[in-house]
């Protein structure tokens with residue numbers, strides 16, 4: 474540890490120890506303490522840390538060129554990564570545009586949709602519907618789509634205020650409907666909203682197929698996905714899947730959309746796409762949307778670092794690793810193991826109100842009463858408390874203070890896709906120890 478003053482800030486000052494090194498699913502601080510990366514950072518490090526094959530491919534590219542501006546040269550890493558991405562995504566998604574992060578990907582998707590509408594003589598289409606709660610990024614365009622008030626409020630007067638529909642948080646619904654019927658109900662709410670807004674003004678609908686930071690691994694009823702696609706088709710609304718968190722294999726398919734056989738019109742990728750080896754993101758779109766825009770004079774949008782050869786070499790090496798190590802298959806298999814562990818945990822701790830997820834994007838939610846899904850007393854500060862108790866014991870959890878939308882404090886467990894069954898057991902042992910300490914400190918009941 475160093476006591477040197479810090480001139481750096483993020484959302485807050487950073488109280489955490491210095492990272493020394495990371496390998497596989499483990500991270501080590503400068504004092505030699507070991508942590509299981511139970512959330513792959515922020516659902517980023519999908520292939521684990523310090524993968525030697527990826528590093529070797531990056532070094533080889535570094536020795537050739539680390540940057541080549543796209544207006545001056547084409548590069549093989551960017552062309553090859555685009556081709557590999559198209560090969561790994563469902564048929565129909567066949568044009569790729571690179572960016573350096575998730576917010577940039579979401580903004581790019583929306584701007585492509587808008588320019589496509591213009592080529593179709595549909596200049597009135599400018600409203601982008603998203604869900605509440607949701608998270609789509611922190612730049613102004615992406616933030617306006619984000620359904621999370623604490624992040625929006627300071628900037629609300631500076632944004633248009635894009636329309637929202639309720640995210641299908643069906644586990645909180647207190648009606649007599651089946652899950653199937655609830656899924657359709659939420660999709661119908663989208664249809665109603667489009668009609669209210671005037672279909673000729675609605676450009677796109679943006680959704681996370683499995684919720685991330687905002688709704689904690691929320692999976693909608695199966696019926697929701699197909700009906701949303703139908704509703705968008707009915708009104709010519711472009712369907713954008715924000716797969717920044719779910720993409721690149723995290724949920725046990727390359728795109729989460731594949732679980733429901735959906736082909737969105739545009740998909741946003743980042744996080745696991747660069748897997749922490751490079752700041753990288755992409756949109757993947759249907760050529761039917763892209764070609765008219767290029768024919769009409771081009772996409773009026775682009776970032777300096779987009780498609781840079783080093784980031785793309787890293788991304789390509791990551792996708793090759795995902796394929797060669799069958800990490801998507803492993804995510805599906807280990808996801809089953811992890812979900813059954815979480816169900817077991819729910820049987821042991823009655824303050825766990827709900828567990829959910831898809832593949833290796835899973836979450837558990839803490840409540841004071843499971844039957845009514847009453848949140849914990851905010852005074853308990855469950856978020857900081859459990860994250861810190863786990864951290865002290867060597868397990869990194871991802872959480873946000875989310876009030877409104879989901880019932881209580883939810884915690885994401887989303888380890889790298891390389892995790893083994895033995896490592897899941899190791900992770901769960903630390904988590905149990907943390908939950909026992911949490912129960913002890915808060916006086917919450919442990920046994921159901």
Ligand code: PMP
Pocket residue numbers: 515574575576577579608609610611681685686715716717718743744
């Ligand atoms: N979309 C989703 C679904 C995300 O989870 C995130 C990041 N949490 C973003 C967009 C924004 O990505 P970034 O922080 O890389 O801009």
